[in-house]
Each structure stands twice: as C-alpha cells, then as structure tokens.
Amino acid sequence: MWVWAVIWLRWYLVDYLNLRCEHIVRSSSISVMKGVDSQIVLDRMVSTKLSNLDNMGTQIALFCDANGRVEDIARLMKIDEQILIISSPEFSSKIRGMIVSGAGWDEDCSLLNGDDAIAHITLVCKDEIDPLSHFGLVNFDLLPDKVVENEDVLFSKEKIGGANVFEILLPIVKIDKIMSKLNSMGSEKIGEERWEFLRIGLGQSDIQDARGNLPNESGLGELVSLDKGCYPGQEIHARVDSRGRLTKQIVRIVSNSPIELGAHYVEDVGKINLTSSQYDGSVNLSLGISPIFESSKIHSKLSNGAPIKIEKINDS
C-alpha cells in the first residue's frame, strides 16, 4: 500500500511542478585537485567517507566547522587522479585555502581553479525522458554514484523526488554547443527563480538550507560518517549520535501566497525558520527548519492566518 502511496506522491509532485526537461547554467565554483594524495587530503577535511570514491565515481561531501555545523555541500567527481570539486561560490576561497595550506609537506596534492574553465549545467527531467541519448549515450544506464564522460562532457545522474537531476560539467568553450543540443532536445532554459521552485518542489536541500545547521537537521545525515575517524566537527556529530536527541528537521511548506524567508510561528508546530522560498504566481514553496513532529504532513496556519501545508521531505 505504502509503495503505491510513494509512487502516487512522486507522480503528483512532478505533475504539480509541470516538469518535462529544464536546465540552468549554475554559478558553482569548480576546483580540480591533482596528485595521488588528493583523496587522502580531502578525506581529512569532510564529514563524508571518501574511501569508496572510485575512478569515474561521484558523491556529495559535507564541509563542517569544528562545532559540527555545515559550511558547504560539494559534489565530487573523480577522474583518474583528479577530483573535481563543485561547491558554492561564496565558500570556494575558504575550501581552496584549506586544501592548499592543509596538504602535508610530503603529500602529492595540488589545486587548479576551474571557475573560468569549466561550466556547470543542471538538467532536470521527468523520469521517463532519457536526455543522455541526445549526447551519444544511447541506452546508457548511468548509476547515481558514477559519472560518464563523452566528448569532454561529464554527466552524473541522481533521482530526486520523482525526477532525474543531471549535473553536466563541460569546458566553457563548448557551452554554446551543449546549450544548443539541450534546446534541440526540447529542454527549456530556466532562471534562478524557476530553479528554486523546482528544487524546493523536488525536496532537494541546498547550501542555504543547510549552512549553520547540523547535517541531520537539514536532511543531510547520510553524508556524515561516524566510522571514518577524525574530521572537523566529528566530536559533535558523534555526541549527537550517541547522546543527543534531534530537535529539528527540514520540511517543505506549501501555501497559496508568498512567504518571506526567516522565522515564522506556526500553529501546533512552533517556530519554523524558512531558508528557501519561491512563489510562482499561484503557489509558494518553501524549505525550512522546523521542530520535530511525528506525522509526515500537517495542515496548519501562520500567525497571520494564512493556511499552509507542512511536509517532511527527508527522514533524518
């Protein structure tokens, strides 16, 4: 029964978002680590275990501060001995500084700034559409922890909320060609506002939802490894796991009118801090950090009386 409920929810979400294929050129920061010790150096700095990151593999990693709070979320892609780090632009100089100054004197690790060399496109497609076939990868089953390279263009795929989200990395000089291909396959180029609406609708938390919170509170608990050894924030994460009790969770809020970012008092729930919010003219979707509640969905209202629906988006 619950399987049908999940399938229905996914169809409902994608239908509700009116999604087919849409793409956005991201303003991500791209760094490239080189050298045989790159993975070891990076593994010391993130809360995520990187020992399983194989050649042509991809995974998401969390950078946390010494208090265990999320500082950045980065997607990593390993190609031979190089690791591409796709991170938020506002944190990239700190990450780069940490890597360059934190590599040991005898470690083989160096760093390239790829911001002016590599472009990042996110492509979101309805489940049944196979965009890879338009890029010469016919009937290619791309696993979520793998990347594939074709004509200097890298693809990764992740299933989020009933849609397929592709991260595409390419040399900047090829961007016109790739955009033209995306256009010819029927994908629509979108801006930041539509992307935010889609992302929140699919339930993908981003750095603005996670920064300053503990990973579990932001639905990112799976990115914390408790058996990899020390990393910044590890003592706090271990304490939360063994002795702490989670008090917050990430939720999606659906309403018919725009809601501003920041703290809102919600009847029967308490204070919810909205970290992302986007109105498309008829529906407002938000992500926020809420006190824990048991049921998966709550109908409530804001202090101004506006009715809202609160949904858990990720069991943390």
Place this chain on the structure above:
Amino acid sequence: MSIRATVEIQPFRQQYVGILGADGFSLPVVTETEVVDVDLHFSDSALVALKQSIDGDEKSHVLVISAQSGGCSGFLYDMKIVEDPGNEGFQRLQVDGINVLVHNKDSSLLSGITVDYKDTLMGGGFQINNPNADRSCGCGQSFG
C-alpha cells in the same frame, strides 16, 4: 628542563603556489602563508624518547614536525623521522644533536609548541602543547 632552540630568519610573507600544471585551462590556486621564526620546546622525557627513536641515524635522518588539515578541530599534528630532505622550504633547528625541521608553511601554526612524551599504555606517546591553538580535541592530536 626545557630546551629552547631558535633559528633566525627574517619574517616575510611568501606566496605558495599549490598547483603544478594547468594544461592551459585553469589558473593556479595561490594562498598566502605567514612565515615566522620557529621556536620549539622539548621536555626531558620527549628528548629521551626522541633519541631512542632516531638512535644512530642522527646524521642522515631528521625529525619533521608538521601540521595538516583535518582532525576534529581543523588541523592535525604530524611527526615523522625521515631521511634529511634538505633545507628547501624548511627551518632547521638543532635540538640536543638532533635535526628538527618545520616547513615554512607550518611555522606560524607550530612556533612556540612544547613537545612532551608520556609513557602510558593508554593515550601515551608524543604529545604537543600548542599556545597558538584556540581549541584542541580530546585525543590531543588536533587543534584549531
């Protein structure tokens, strides 16, 4: 008793280029590191343990003390006895006949530390007390 060993170099700001090659499509990442005169202290027990560890190899081998990113608090200490890598990038100190090297990039993090040695079954070995650290983790191997 503490032994104070200091080398004199002129403080300066140096650029470290963390990139070896760019294949013409990327700029190298550069970070500035402050370089200071390194000042290290060793307790009597640390000196005894160090001499036992390096026994007979004092001329060909050195102790390198360094800091790496990671650990619970942001940086990890590392101590290695290695074949003498030469002076390039390092500050060299003579401590009771043993060459101790600290890389310039780690000098501001490590200057002023006291190296101690604890002979206990649990949590024993070399320990570092760092006056520059704002915090350190329970195991004593990480600081920030």
